[in-house]
Amino acid sequence: MPVEAVIFDWGGTLTPWHDIDLVDMWRAYAVAYDVADPQSLAEQLAREEVARWQRQQSTSGAEGTGALDHLFAAVGIDVSTARHGRALAAYLAHWDPHTLADPDAIDLMAALRRHGIRVGVLSNTMWPRWHHEAVFSRDGLLPLIDAAVYSSEIPVAKPHASAFVAALSALDARPEATVFVGDRPWDDVHGSQQVGMRAILIPHSRLGDQAVDIDVTPDAVVSRLGEVLAIVESWRDA
Numbered sequence: 322m323p324v325e326a327v328i329f330d331w332g333g334t335l336t337p338w339h340d341i342d343l344v345d346m347w348r349a350y351a352v353a354y355d356v357a358d359p360q361s362l363a364e365q366l367a368r369e370e371v372a373r374w375q376r377q378q379s380t381s382g383a384e385g386t387g388a389l390d391h392l393f394a395a396v397g398i399d400v401s402t403a404r405h406g407r408a409l410a411a412y413l414a415h416w417d418p419h420t421l422a423d424p425d426a427i428d429l430m431a432a433l434r435r436h437g438i439r440v441g442v443l444s445n446t447m448w449p450r451w452h453h454e455a456v457f458s459r460d461g462l463l464p465l466i467d468a469a470v471y472s473s474e475i476p477v478a479k480p481h482a483s484a485f486v487a488a489l490s491a492l493d494a495r496p497e498a499t500v501f502v503g504d505r506p507w508d509d510v511h512g513s514q515q516v517g518m519r520a521i522l523i524p525h526s527r528l529g530d531q532a533v534d535i536d537v538t539p540d541a542v543v544s545r546l547g548e549v550l551a552i553v554e555s556w557r558d559a
């Protein structure tokens with residue numbers, strides 16, 4: 322089988338899973354936003370975020386994640402203010418220790434590209450493209466990514482088929498010649514297989530109540546990201 326492209330999930334796949342306290346993350350925003358009761362604002366933002374993730378999950382991605390700006394609008398924050406800009410920067414900086422790339426990622430992506438295989442990213446995320454690109458750039462991955470699709474920019478999210486079609490289209494790749502790598506059986510494995518891609522599962526993430534009970538069979542399971550290369554080579558050479 323020809324392999325034209327490999328598309329990676331981001332959270333829990335290209336960047337290792339961390340257990341995150343969303344209220345704590347939003348507290349960094351709320352403190353910098355300088356309100357009388359930052360804890361209350363942090364809880365409100367976290368509730369709004371969780372509601373959006375639950376809606377994405379319960380609609381199988383037909384309702385997407387939306388973008389952070391939608392979330393801010395929902396709690397009445399004016400995103401045109403300098404105060405918001407400072408708070409957003411503090412929030413994103415608070416995430417920094419949790420967004421570091423898996424140490425295998427850079428060599429894997431470089432090797433795929435040496436084989437003439439295009440590298441893509443498809444992420445369910447509310448964050449803006451510019452921030453994801455800054456994170457990838459910090460870790461040396463940005464020049465190795467041919468195309469990325471973020472659910473913050475499209476009306477749907479994984480596992481909706483249209484999200485995967487958007488990623489294939491961005492890479493100009495055929496589903497039957499494309500491999501998807503992700504950490505979620507429902508969003509990533511089911512989602513990519515339903516459009517005809519092969520799926521590799523990295524089952525390390527503690528999904529907890531984000532897990533969807535589904536019976537799927539990945540085409541391969543790896544214990545670390547670097548093992549993806551040998552699997553892709555074996556399929557390509559079969």
Ligand SMILES: [Mg+2]
Binds near residue numbers: 331332333503504505
């Ligand atoms: Mg993930």
